[in-house]
Amino acid sequence: MSATGIDKRLSPPDILARKGDVPLVVLTAYTTPGARLIDPHCDIALVGDSVGMVLHGLPSTLFVTMEMMILHGQAVARGLSHAMMVIDMPFSSYEEGREQAFRNAARLMRDTGASAVKLEGGEHMADTIRFLTQRGIPVMAHVGLTPQAVNTLGGYRVQGRGNDSGRVRNDAVAVAEAGAFSVVLEKVPAALAGEITRAVAIPTIGIGASADCDGQVLVVDDILGLFTPFKPKFVKRYAELGLEADRAIATYAAEVRARSFPAAEHLFGEAPPAK
Secondary structure, three states: OOOOOEEEEEOHHHHOOOOOOOOOOEEOOOOOHHHHHHHOOOEEEOOOOOOOHHHOOOOHHHOHHHHHHHHHHHHOOOOOHHHHEEEOOOOOOOOOHHHHHHHHHHHHHHHHHOEEEEEEOOHHHHHHHHHHHHOOOEEEEEEOOOHHHHHHHOOOOOOOOOHHHHHHHHHHHHHOOOOEEEEEEOOOOHHHHHHHHHOOOOOOOEOOOOOOOOOOEHHHHHHHHOOOOOOOOOOOOOOOOHHHHHHHHHHHHHHHHHHOOHHHHOOOOOOOOOO
């Protein structure tokens, strides 16, 4: 806690310095209340484009817009005092070229107060990452399974098995050399994730990867058991709040229908008679 009573917000250099140290804790956040919940416990709050599926019911991240990311980024920023905020660049906001990527990354950071952006892609995105970092935009990279490329990858499949391991390894090395301050490794074999972690000088953040990574990230709604029965293999449920919510709502509905709610303690007395 600082002298002002406000925790110092972590920065990209702080995260980079954690390479090989205490593992980084990363969770998604989409709202102000959600950000307040994770802030005391996390190093990074990721405003993920998964918001499109988790909160908006979209079939994939491909439908998420810049406007959606900015809206949720602004909400998350209001709930943070410690964790560093990283915001996803949505599909089609950076793939066209370096200049497009810079304009949209700068807009995301300016309009939300995020400390960094995250973008997907390996070797083919290295030039863009270098362009951004040289111009003051910290970049968290993302290789392995990249959800925005799910159509070309043939689904949400493990990446880097067998002869494909070299591609994923080269992607991670390329983004590290291009200046990314960290890299997400998604849905890659554990042995490969450990090898990449030892090979690159920046922190690796695993999701469906390995405990050997320098940190871990999950969708907060997944670990809390909210809203959906779907649970990927790499997710551990730390609570079943969706079941608790269902029971609470069912009890409320039953009491309303039985006229047992509102009870006397929930009601207001008569107003005094008019004079």
